[in-house]
Amino acid sequence: MTPKAAIRAEAETLFAAFRAEGAVPVEADILQPAETLLDLYGEDIRARAYVTTDPLRGEMMLRPDFTVPVVQAHMAHGAEPARYCYMGEVFRKQDTAGPRASEYLQVGFELFDRTAPEQADAQVFALFARLLAPLNLRAATGDIGILMAAVRGLSTTDRRKAALLRHIWRPHRFRALLDRFSGRAPMPAARAALLHHLQKDSPEALTLAAGTHVGLRSPEDIAARARALIEDAATPPIAAPEAALLYDLLSLQAPARAALNHLRGITPMLPAIAPAVDRFAARLDALDGFGTDTATLPFEASHGRTSLEYYDGFVFSFHATDPALPPVASGGRYDALTAVLGQGRSIPAVGGVIRPGLVARLKGAV
Amino acid sequence: MLKIGVPSKGRLMEKTFDWFGARGITMRQTGNDREYSGAVEGIDGVELVLLSAGEIPRELSAGRIHLGVTGSDLVRDKLADWPSQVTELAPLGFGHADLIIAVPAAWIDVDTLDDLDAAAAAFRAAHGHRLRIATKYHRLVRDFLTKNGVADYQLVDSQGATEGTVKNLTAEAIADITSTGETLRANHLKVLSDGLVHQSQAVLFLSRNADWTQAERATLAALAARVDVAPPADL
Numbered sequence: 056m057t058p059k060a061a062i063r064a065e066a067e068t069l070f071a072a073f074r075a076e077g078a079v080p081v082e083a084d085i086l087q088p089a090e091t092l093l094d095l096y097g098e099d100i101r102a103r104a105y106v107t108t109d110p111l112r113g114e115m116m117l118r119p120d121f122t123v124p125v126v127q128a129h130m131a132h133g134a135e136p137a138r139y140c141y142m143g144e145v146f147r148k149q150d151t152a153g154p155r156a157s158e159y160l161q162v163g164f165e166l167f168d169r170t171a172p173e174q175a176d177a178q179v180f181a182l183f184a185r186l187l188a189p190l191n192l193r194a195a196t197g198d199i200g201i202l203m204a205a206v207r208g209l210s211t212t213d214r215r216k217a218a219l220l221r222h223i224w225r226p227h228r229f230r231a232l233l234d235r236f237s238g239r240a241p242m243p244a245a246r247a248a249l250l251h252h253l254q255k256d257s258p259e260a261l262t263l264a265a266g267t268h269v270g271l272r273s274p275e276d277i278a279a280r281a282r283a284l285i286e287d288a289a290t291p292p293i294a295a296p297e298a299a300l301l302y303d304l305l306s307l308q309a310p311a312r313a314a315l316n317h318l319r320g321i322t323p324m325l326p327a328i329a330p331a332v333d334r335f336a337a338r339l340d341a342l343d344g345f346g347t348d349t350a351t352l353p354f355e356a357s358h359g360r361t362s363l364e365y366y367d368g369f370v371f372s373f374h375a376t377d378p379a380l381p382p383v384a385s386g387g388r389y390d391a392l393t394a395v396l397g398q399g400r401s402i403p404a405v406g407g408v409i410r411p412g413l414v415a416r417l418k419g420a421v
Numbered sequence: 422m423l424k425i426g427v428p429s430k431g432r433l434m435e436k437t438f439d440w441f442g443a444r445g446i447t448m449r450q451t452g453n454d455r456e457y458s459g460a461v462e463g464i465d466g467v468e469l470v471l472l473s474a475g476e477i478p479r480e481l482s483a484g485r486i487h488l489g490v491t492g493s494d495l496v497r498d499k500l501a502d503w504p505s506q507v508t509e510l511a512p513l514g515f516g517h518a519d520l521i522i523a524v525p526a527a528w529i530d531v532d533t534l535d536d537l538d539a540a541a542a543a544f545r546a547a548h549g550h551r552l553r554i555a556t557k558y559h560r561l562v563r564d565f566l567t568k569n570g571v572a573d574y575q576l577v578d579s580q581g582a583t584e585g586t587v588k589n590l591t592a593e594a595i596a597d598i599t600s601t602g603e604t605l606r607a608n609h610l611k612v613l614s615d616g617l618v619h620q621s622q623a624v625l626f627l628s629r630n631a632d633w634t635q636a637e638r639a640t641l642a643a644l645a646a647r648v649d650v651a652p653p654a655d656l
Contacts, residue, residue, distance in 0.1 A: 097551070097572050102563055151502040221542060221572070228570025231535070245532035245614060258529065266526040267609045270587040272544055272552075280530040280543055 058421040062160055065420065066142050066411035069162040072186055073140035078164055081139045083124035085146075089114035092123060095365070095395065105146050117146035121163050122365070122389065123396065126404065129167055130397045136168040139406075154379050156412060163386075165406030167393075172403045173334055176369040176388060177341030179405050183373065183384050184347060186409070190417050192373040192383055196311065197358025198338075199223065200368040200388075201318065201331045205304055208327020211236065211293050214283060226305075226360050233301060238292030250288050253281060300325050307356040311339055314354040338369060359385075365392040369405065375417055383417070384409040422468045423640040424631075426480055426489035429457050429471035433623060436515040437490045444648045464647060466640035477626075481507050484630035487637060488644075494520050494598065494621035498561045507626045511650045516623035518598040520558055522565075522616035525587055525594075526609050533615050534569045537594070541573040544593065555579035555592035558618070562596040565618045584608040627653065 056064065074080065086109070092100055104119040118124065121141050129137060142162045149157045164182065168175045184194065206219045215236050222228040234240035252261055258281035262274050292298075300321055307314060318332045339349040359370030368388030375383055386407020394401035415421045427448065428434045438448045447462040448469055459469035470486055477491035478499040490513065500506050524531050531540050541552040552574045556562050559576055566574065577592050584604050586592040596618060599605055605612065625648075633641075633656060645652045 093575065094551070098563055098575050099567050101576075102560075102567070152505060218539065218542075222570060225570040225572070227568075228538070231570070243533055243535070243614075246536075249529060249532070252529075261529045262527050265529050268527045269525050269609045270593050271548065271590050272525070272528065272540070272593050274527070276540075276544060276547060277528055277530055280540060283543075284530060 056420075058415075061420045062412045062415045065415040065418070066160045066162050069186060069409055069411055069414070070140060070142040073162065073164045073182075076138065076140075076164070076182060078138040078140035081121075081125055081128055081141050083118060083121050083128070083141065083143065085118055085144070086112075086115045087118045087124060088112065089116045091396075092116055092119065095123065095392070102150070103147050105148060118143075119147055120145055121161060121408070122165070122392070122406070125163075125165055125406075126389075126393050126396050129165075129402070129404075130393070130400060133167065135402065136166075136170070138167070139165045154377075155381055159410055159412045161408045162411055163406060163408040165404060167402045167404050169403055172368070172388070172390075172405070173337040174341045175403070175405050176338050177345050177347070179386060179407060180342065180369075180371050181345035181347055183371070183386065183407055183409065187373050187384060187414070190373075190375070190383065190414065192375060193353070195353055195355065195358050195372045195374065197355050197360075197370045198331070198335055198368060199359060199366050199370060201328055201335060202304060202356055202360075203367060204328045204331035205301055205325055208325055209293055209297060209301070212286070212290050214287065215290070215293075224360050226357065230305075233293075233298065236293050237295070237298035239298075242288075246284065249281070250284065253285055258282065296324065304356050307354075309354060311342075311349045311352040311354040314356070315339060334368075359387055365389045367391045371407065375413065380413060381410070383413045423466055423488065423637045423644070424468050424470050424486040425461075426470045426472045426477045426486040426491075427459070428474040428477070428490060433474055433490070433516055434471070436623065437513070440513050440515070441648070446644070446647060464640075464644055466636065467644065478507075481626055481628040482630060484628050484632060487628055487631045487633070487641070489626050489628065490623055491626065492516055492518070492621045493624045494518070494558065494561065494619050496624070496626060497619060498558045501560075506629055508629060508653045508656075510625045510627050510645070510652070511648065513623040513625060516621070518600050518621045520561060520596065520598055520618040520621060521612045522554070522562070522594065522596045522618065523584075523599075523605050523610040523612050526606075526611040528611075531613070533613060534566075534571055537613060537616075538569075538571040538573070541571065545573045551575040552594065553577045553592040554594045554596055555583050555586040556596035557581075557583070558596060558598075561618055569615075584610060625650070627656070629653075629656070 089106055105117040107115050109115045125139055144158055145161045146158050149155050166175045166179055206216055218232055258278035262277050322329050322332055342349050359366050366387035366389055370387035372382040372385035388405040390403045393404050427437050441448050445463050451458050451460050457471040459471050461467045461469050474491045477489040478496045480486045481489045482500050496503050531537055544552045554574050555577050557580050579586050583595050583597040641652050
């Protein structure tokens with residue numbers, strides 16, 4: 056068998072396993088409108104996806120994943136609850152030569168269910184764990200929902216919380232913001248100078264004095280942000296114990312049960328995370344029910360924060376020993392994405408993908 | 422024959438000729454000054470190829486020239502994973518220019534990338550589209566903004582007169598090359614205090630993708646000794 060045929064055979068096996076779970080196969084166009092993906096993921100996706108131009112439809116992308124078209128298909132004409140599976144090529148530009156493929160098969164499984172999200176999380180993870188068990192992979196799990204709940208529970212302004220939540224997937228930026236909001240990083244000199252001027256003059260007057268106005272960002276936009284900066288400067292720093300808890304959470308890394316105990320321990324000091332921690336506990340119980348050993352299952356509160364920014368709850372991945380290889384499988388919960396794509400409607404959703412190419416390679420089939 | 426690509430006109434060509442001339446290698450245009458052919462004297466086995474500076478990165482990548490003089494900005498922007506394709510032999514000390522991010526001077530609330538990011542989020546919410554940054558340096562600028570965690574922007578292509586895009590309402594900010602900043606000021610723009618994307622200058626590059634036969638390696642060794650640079654050990 057040629058490598059491609061061996062990989063396709065592996066994909067067919069995985070696809071059949073997903074169908075055996077009652078998943079309905081979905082097809083997705085390879086050419087996806089670029090605008091939807093750019094609006095979701097931002098300009099970064101342009102560096103990772105192949106962009107091409109259609110004479111009539113404008114900018115299109117070779118599908119970088121299936122999640123968006125599958126959610127769109129469900130939102131357009133899906134019944135509830137639903138489970139879907141798919142198999143097909145995805146395309147990712149690679150900027151450096153290495154083992155990462157720029158075109159590869161993905162086999163995926165997605166579960167849309169309102170009734171018991173933690174049960175659904177566990178079910179998807181257990182299914183992937185069972186299918187991948189012969190490969191002895193290292194599992195990694197996380198829960199972005201706990202981090203988001205912690206940010207929402209901070210005793211600070213909504214504006215600061217929104218800024219932190221907006222950057223929850225960009226660890227570097229997130230930390231810089233947290234450092235500033237908690238008073239650990241000094242205010243930039245130019246900001247201090249601006250605030251000084253704003254004590255004497257209105258934002259409108261300062262904008263006028265700064266020079267001829269050009270561009271679409273209006274004087275009103277500028278004034279609105281200047282007032283936001285004045286408000287922010289008058290806001291006390293996030294209290295040290297609260298900030299310390301958040302820093303602690305960012306670096307939390309432990310077996311899942313031990314992590315739960317730790318989270319239970321800090322919940323009295325950060326009560327806003329209680330519902331998220333309860334969901335985490337319910338998920339672990341559900342995982343136990345599916346035969347996963349949660350006493351040894353690795354958990355990292357920050358896991359999944361650098362992947363495509365749509366996971367907002369449970370996240371998981373399965374890794375081979377070679378660190379140069381991408382994850383063999385990955386997935387998670389993306390309730391918020393369904394709200395963005397559903398134009399007012401949403402549905403709790405969890406799913407994941409397997410790379411049959413890596414599965415075949417690890418089995419020695421290619 | 423070791424082929425060396427040199428910008429085909431203007432100051433970059435003259436300065437390159439001067440740089441090699443000062444090291445005993447004479448380069449000159451042959452025929453009249455509109456004809457793109459040249460000659461090299463003072464060293465054997467070197468052929469001069471006069472090219473547009475913008476095309477030299479591509480020719481280095483394709484291996485059609487062994488050496489090339491062009492801006493460090495162009496190589497970084499046009500070549501993916503550039504260190505795997507070319508090696509910097511020597512910075513030449515001319516052609517200095519900074520690739521910077523600039524916004525309207527009237528934006529009193531924006532001085533840093535942090536401000537730009539916050540302004541972009543508010544702009545998107547108010548105007549319904551991502552904040553547009555006009556540039557021709559797509560890879561360099563996108564990598565820089567990604568590294569610095571700036572979101573909610575989009576790059577729009579501008580191949581010239583980029584400073585005018587803001588006034589023409591086709592972009593809200595720009596990323597472009599500047600040396601004195603005069604054009605920026607004339608177009609009511611200011612540079613972000615931490616908005617320096619890349620400090621560019623003319624560099625003598627070596628193509629790792631070119632066919633390096635025994636003869637060309639020998640010529641390279643002789644040339645390297647004359648201009649006092651070390652050829653890469655792993656070539």
